[in-house]
Amino acid sequence: MSTLPEQLVKTEAHRSIFESAVRQLPLPVCAAFGSSDSPQPVSFSNTNRVLSTKDSDAVRQQFPKTVAASGNIVLTSAGTSTIRVQGKRVAVLFSGGPAAGGHNVVCGLKRVLGAGNTLFGVKAGPKGLLKGTLFEITDANVDFILNTGGFDFLGSDRTKIKSDEQFAQVRETCIKHRLDAIVVVGGDDSNTNAAVLAESLYSGVKSDGSGVQVIGVPKTIDGDLQLGDLLSISFGFDTATRIYSEMVGNILQDTSSSLKYWHFVKLMGRSASHVALEVTLQTKPAIAIISEEVSAKKMSLASIIDGIARVVVERSHRGMNYGVLLAPEGLIEFIPEMNAMIAELNDVLAHEAAAFAALADDA
Template identity: 25%
Template sequence: MENNFEIQTLGAATIPSPLNLAKEDGNKFYRFVEEDDQFLADITLQGFDTCIQHNIRPACLDKAGPREHLYFNPKNTKAAIVTCGGLCPGVNNVIRSLVMALHYFYGSERILGIPYGFEGLVPEKGHEFIELHPDKVKDIHQFGGTYLGSSRGAQNVERMVDTLIEHKIDMLFAIGGDGTLRGAEAIARETEKRGSDIAIIGIPKTIDNDIDLIDKSFGFETAFDTATPIIRDAHNEAAGAYNGVAIVKLMGRDSGFIAASAAIAMPVVNFVLIPEMSFELGGKNGFLAALKKRLDLKHHAVIVVAEGAGQHLFETDSVPKTDASGNIQHRDIGIFLKDSIKHYFESLSQEITVKYIDPSYIIRSAPANASDSVLCNQLAYNAVHAAMAGKTKCVVGKMNNQLVHLPISKVIEKRKKIDVEGDLWFSALQSTGQPFSLL
């Protein structure tokens, strides 16, 4: 792994932190993080041996956490928070924790909520900023969705930066996925070009868990946690009919982490189909033949399919359709699978019952579970610490189970996908009992 994880700063941090970490006896509640507190990016023995062999310093990541000296004077600092992209469990937890950390840790009282994503930074859209304070956000973590509203699509970067400068905003916290982080980096480049000292900190949000390098995105665990009782009920539907088939479509445009994890968590699933795998419907080793074998043996089957799976089975559009964020709009694999299964068994004169369930919007609108709530708080607190210290163009996330700073440019290089030769997928195959190949 290349050693390119240096975090950009706005300047020298010279202002003493207001955080009092000392006890009366002089001992510490918690040690301030030093700039040389780092973790290895590659923790494998092979990576270590390579560095020794070539006499090179291993790639390292800066530890997240409070610094003893700050770049900004917290009392005079104005912060802004924006949420972009699709809904995801935990967004309100992050908003709440950002406000609480800014107010109670650092004494910052000027906190603005940007309504409806990056649209809110373009005055012509007509959205007014929301004044945020602890009393206003104290209960929002109990609800799904986003208190600030969200939107998709790029906005004029110059106009957004004009707005930040006009409102004298010192730090912007951007909560969102790949597209949001690209937008945040573009804003950071423009502020740098203008010589404006604005810290741009990303808090990675994607229900699909497809942001590269970080261990886990907030909301992902709630997603497959919420999906498991739905799969259980789907199994009841399938088992309640002779040759009953239940199809559950879960979110996962380009990565199948939710589908695979839910299938493992609720081990009544017989087939799980994800975007990373190759499979065919027909043929003696294809999916339909494998499904027939399952029905002939047990007379019911449960199928979990990620929304981005099986796109190769559709006719390719000459010009792919995209959504406002630039993501390719996938065809509906759930309905296609349902119709294909019906037609296949009709051709065999074999009677079946097919139930199709798509709980996607229920799942993404759910409030965060306990585990995700903990992660949301950790990310928010450390994002505030980073911004106050003058860090910019960075995200806070867990890598190798450590909270670290990562350059935005690194995490948006590619999407994280399931390794079909790795442990997670092997566990899914063992749990479902589906053939290793459906080709």
């Protein structure tokens, strides 16, 4: 009879029957890339559509090389191509929090690149890119992670690549592994970091003076990476809100059963309330606080509390001494007086950085 540690190792190695079944499902593929059985490379062509926002001039000043090269022109699929590029070396990394679908990005890259190119995985996100901890991704790796959740295959972190020393480290990694491209799977911060990295690696990396392409893949459960009809929502949002809605729905059922509890539920959403709003639409709680509404109406902390108290009292008069309140995690920063206090504290911390550092050293 095997020992407990041996049984645990065996169980972990084989995972669950559910995961085994999930791995047998076809890879979901965007129609532009053909079928899930055999996704093909896609060629792109320019459209007449130019992305223009109120920040266009600032973006052009911050990223002169990449903006000049692309012209901020939207590309469209020109169809799949049976002619595959050969000899390309691409690295992929996860950045920020995990979201369902990340592993399938890796699977799709591997299948489209095919046997004639090399796909590297970067361990532990941007930090791994700085350290050069890359490994070659095999077909067996892809078969094992297909359709599974999490970011555990590569790992992730929130390192910001912004100093000259860090850019130099990335260049060394690119040169050492002879990279042609880096794919960053991440949210708004991560894609901003990818844009900065693309500008830095635009040229002068390879011996012929050319650079390394940097491609950002929008990923976030927060739903705050949207671009109209071009990107209605990022992957991860639907899965997260469905799971949250199931959990909140269970709590709503429990409150109407016990008849005596109020539950205050904090949901993801530091700088946007898309998750809280979607879960509210799916579950219909007694109270939902939306950060953007608080900011737009310049609601004070006192008025928010008064509003909550009124609902609690009104429900109590109806014999309903229970309910559920939903609020996004970043609510506090949208309340005007709290936002002003945070800004003032940040100024104090910035101006008195040396003094605070000395206090920390004394401690």
